[in-house]
Amino acid sequence: MARISLDLLQQFVVAARAGNFSRAAEQSHLTVSALSHQIRQLEQRVERKLFDRGPRGVQLTAEGQRLLDAIGVHFEGIDRALAVYRCRREEALTVNTIPGVMTSWLVPRLAGLVAAHPELELNLQSSTTLVDFERDPVDVVIRYGLGGWSGLQSECLFDEWIAPVAAPALVERMQGRDPHDLSAWPLLGDPGGRWRDWSEYAGVEVPRRFVAQFDTTDALQRAAVEGMGVALGRMVMARPLIDAGLLCMLGDRYMKIPEAYFLVYPPRSESHAGLRLFREWIKKEAAAYQQAIKCAPANRRVTARSP
Structure with missing residues (x-):
């Protein structure tokens, strides 16, 4: 043959x-x-x-x-x-992150990067699966987790906090019930997960029955916006909804969780000029965001009313 x-x-x-x-x-x-x-x-x-x-x-x-x-x-x-030979144009940069971070945190800040560095050509990708740098033509990712990915450079950008959040319509429907006593509120999420951690942190008892559970954070927070129930909002994604008046915090306490957001890239990307510019910019944005979250509780929150 x-x-x-x-x-x-x-x-x-x-x-x-x-x-x-x-x-x-x-x-x-x-x-x-x-x-x-x-x-x-x-x-x-x-x-x-x-x-x-x-x-x-x-x-x-x-x-x-x-x-x-x-x-x-x-x-x-x-x-x-x-x-390793793909996407090596110095002015072009491919960035990948999870959809919620892309729409809620990264995209609203990108205008400043583009204004400061108009020579950059950004290719933005969002996915819920981990990038394989050996196969995928991606220069850098923003990952959520505990850090320490083998064979990759990783730098912590900012921590994550959670807090109970609900739609204003649900708050109105509950007619002034104590936001610290969640046993009377319809809850969303996994009763054996973060809600258990929150109950220990806040010193409150969380009921065992929940209205609904979801397999993505985006779906969970969308259900909260629609007034379905109270969710434990991750502030990276929940804070813009709070600022827009679509969600309220129940109480005024944040809980810091072990996971954080990291800038992750392979050793081959270290010399990429576009990545150096992006890295410098995003670290400044992340530091400012982290400081704002630490120092300023959410503008819209529901506290217990006096009898």
Whole structure:
């Protein structure tokens, strides 16, 4: 058998992972017919049927799966080897962080960075999955956690605080009930998680029954804004909602939690000029934010009323 070109094999791997010729063609910047022609060429060369084609897409045959298992890992290795050469233009910077931090904290501050450094070209990404710097063309991330990621540079930006928050409509509906006694309020979240920590910190008893639990912080705080119940708001995301009058703090106490926000990047990014500018800017913004949170409780809070 004559040697098969790497291009044919690469298109096969893309199509096999996509499970759909239309998506694979888009990823490879080809037409569907051109990609389909290349796959048929490969099937003719290896004299095997690699895909079962149907109205809902394509599926690997047993022979196709064996081929993918044999060669897919090698293309992954090539991608990892080339990752260090991607996105190395000094004025271009790719930043990744979780959606809540992107919309609530980072984006509202970026105008100052762009004004000070108009030469920067920012590519902003948000995701809930961890970036793999060996494979993903990302220069720097803002991560939430305890720190200490192996093989990466990490610098703590600011801490995180939590406090019970509720919509003004819910506060009105509760008709002046004591915000420190949460046993009478509808609560949102996990009763065995942060609420247990809060009850120990505040010296209050939290009921075992909760109205609803959510798998994302964004959904939890959205439910609180809609008046569904009281949430333990993370201040990075809850504070803008408080300032906008969409949420109120119940009481006037914050609780600092172990997790914090970190600037994280691989050693290869240290010499990136764009990252140096971004790092200097974000550390100043983070220091100012942390000081403001420490010194100034939320403007809108609900306290116990006198009888």
